[in-house]
Amino acid sequence: AAGVIQSPRHLIKEKRETATLKCYPIPRHDTVYWYQQGPGQDPQFLISFYEKMQSDKGSIPDRFSAQQFSDYHSELNMSSLELGDSALYFCASSLSGSSYEQYFGPGTRLTVT
Amino acid sequence: GIQVEQSPPDLILQEGANSTLRCNFSDSVNNLQWFHQNPWGQLINLFYIPSGTKQNGRLSATTVATERYSLLYISSSQTTDSGVYFCAVGRYMDTGRRALTFGSGTRLQVQP
Numbered sequence: 001a002a003g004v005i006q007s008p009r010h011l012i013k014e015k016r017e018t019a020t021l022k023c024y025p026i027p028r029h030d031t032v033y034w035y036q037q038g039p040g041q042d043p044q045f046l047i048s049f050y051e052k053m054q055s056d057k058g059s060i061p062d063r064f065s066a067q068q069f070s071d072y073h074s075e076l077n078m079s080s081l082e083l084g085d086s087a088l089y090f091c092a093s094s095l096s097g098s099s100y101e102q103y104f105g106p107g108t109r110l111t112v113t
Numbered sequence: 114g115i116q117v118e119q120s121p122p123d124l125i126l127q128e129g130a131n132s133t134l135r136c137n138f139s140d141s142v143n144n145l146q147w148f149h150q151n152p153w154g155q156l157i158n159l160f161y162i163p164s165g166t167k168q169n170g171r172l173s174a175t176t177v178a179t180e181r182y183s184l185l186y187i188s189s190s191q192t193t194d195s196g197v198y199f200c201a202v203g204r205y206m207d208t209g210r211r212a213l214t215f216g217s218g219t220r221l222q223v224q225p
Contacts, residue, residue, distance in 0.1 A: 037154075042218055100203060101144070109154065
């Protein structure tokens, strides 16, 4: 079965640079979520989209923005990167009307040097 | 927001032993999921279990929604079971909030 696809899987950036993470949800899933997991921490919700509209917002820094496109893929844009942004970034997707189960992608490991 | 507490925080087992991991949550939920995070960082879906009991091989889970807790049972543990086990809960509201709140996890180490 198709799973959530994230790219790139690994990314190394320097401080003050920008980064773009991509997420391709499971086909027909209408909701996409982004989570950030710092070293030794649990995943924290950043932002979600339902049918290409922002659905909810968590602890997402103002330096970050995200959107969902017409083909339902989503991108997380991160600017003015800081050392503290080094983390695993997960994308998850779900299908409304069936269950609320979220399916997670393999994650993008971002390292800021 | 919803509070999620997992216990124990750390667990060391000998291969073949059984274990029970617990997740307590502070409010009613309509989504509860158990994940295994492997050493490579991948989050593996184990169970979607907002209520009731499910079994998958050596793993089973029970959620008692009215008492706001869930249990994950691991039987005949293997070294490949090592990693961090997360419980995550969510509550759908008319405003559309569906995000998962994760517990701090149980770090399991299975020794040969």
